[in-house]
Amino acid sequence: MTRFGLSKQERIKSRKEFQQIFSSGKNLVSFDKKIKATFTAEKNNLEPGVKIAAAVSRKAGIAVWRNRVKRLIKESYRLNKYLLIDFAEKDQYNIRIIFSPYLLNQKYNKIIELKDITPAIVDVMTRVKSSL
RNA sequence: AGAAUAGCCGGGGCAAUUGCUGUCCCGAUUGGGAGAGAGGAAAGUCCGAACUUCGCAGAACAGGAUGCCGGGUAACGCCCGGGAGCCGGAAUCGAAAGUUCCGGUUACGGAAAGUGCCACAGAAAAUAUACCGCCCCGAUUCAUCGGAGUAAGGUUGAAAUGGCAGGGUAAGAGCCUACCGCGGUAAUGGUAACAUUGCCGGUCCCGUAUGGGAUUCCGCUAAUUACGGAACAAGGCAAACCCCAUCCGAAGCAAGGUCAAGCAGAAAGUCUUCCGGUUUUCCGGAACGGGGUUGUUCGCCCUUAGUGCUUUCGGGUAGACCGCUCGAUGUAUGGAGUAAUUCAUAUACUAGACAAAUAAUUGCCUUCCCCGCUUUGCAGGGAAUACAAAAUUCGGCUUAUACGGCUAUUCUAUUU
């Protein structure tokens, strides 16, 4: 596992996992209310690690905009994932996070950059860490 | 020269680092290397097909779609060419009309198959009818009133029931006559579209292939001529029902196929040893095995003919894989054709994801904008921005598009 990578093993892929996280996970919102995170965490799991996904509602915007937001979320996490990875491996945590835009939509944020997303993602990650 | 509108074309390039998804090679399961990775509309899902499963002897009905003519095509509601109507421009000295040329546009079959509708106004809106009129007769208070006839003229409306001339009459009228118009029959001649430069099939000739040239019957008939006709008819609407002609089996890649945990079903097999109690397939005890109890050991509890365990079978869920990208394909050259398109040869392989890859950060070039110097150009600053992302695959249509380029039309300004 590379330091700045985001391979298949680090992403949530199956429909079952999504349903499980949405039904039993907790919600967090970033300081600027741009990003919402739904997450679950188990201690002493046999497969410790962090897996993430980005989910954008169809009502938020058109396909081009939604794809861009998802890519920017994944990029932000990729560059800052060391915040959670080391912690999870040390304490044997199995963490699952789904990021989604909370107060972001195409109507008010037509042009969106990486620097608009990163602070919110980092903030959410530290909140998840401190809540455990 | 500028602006607006419409149409068409393009829709930045190269390189580096980090990261993602397939493919190939090395390696051996951690990984390394090479090379590839969104569009003109990928969109809307409005049409047409391929492909798959189901149904199907054949035909008809229902339902739906299309609708001037011919061609192209795998097919189409698409495209090309042409006809006709409408609109615009130019020319014809000016105006109107007409003619010619150019451009645009059209859901352009049928209203004598039938049904229905046509508000208000108007006499009357489609078997007819009579408000003002016109004419005659009678009454009369000379203002008019009643009766009979008529439809030339007026009035209404989006739309009004052949035209014109003569005769005729109280006034009029296809009431009568001639001509035009209307419809019937025959002949001549002709025949893509409202009848003349086209095309299809067969046959013959020519050509390496696509193709080129010549030509008939039937049916239908604008025109001309002849004969004869009288109910002078046939208002509009089919994006009202409908009629006619042509076409269409249904559902869709979440189609469909292969493998296949778990659960449930069926079949077969298997279930230890010792001791004691009168026989037993029964009872009791011990050991071994299995399960539970706290991660391990001891201990304790349960259990050994039970909804036990093992194997096999068919169907098949979760899941995985195939379908999945080489195709009515692109590019170049040459030939056929007015064109759409097509034929031959050569050459290329160019995304295949599935909570869904194609991103982030930079540098240089190129293009555009602003400002200054001064105008060949140079320095500085800014921007690369639009519409929008494959989801089985093609052919179209429609809609959205910053900026740049080209073409056409219109307007404005300047010069000659």
Place this chain on the structure above:
RNA sequence: GCGCCCAUAGUUCAAUUGGAUAGAAUGUCGGAUUCCGGUUCCGAAGGUUGGAGGUUCGAGCCCUCUUGGGCGUA
């Protein structure tokens, strides 16, 4: 992917087979009543019928394209 529906005043709904100033309730505004407010009564304004084009003498209604919203199904 397939199939289907809706859009009319600020809001909720009408509008006969296409026929003329698109109607009602509620809300808004003004007036009357009251010492003031509410209730009640009277009056007024408020619509390019989501948008564009076409058919027709005439379109909210018919046809085509388009925008937004909603539903069913696998």
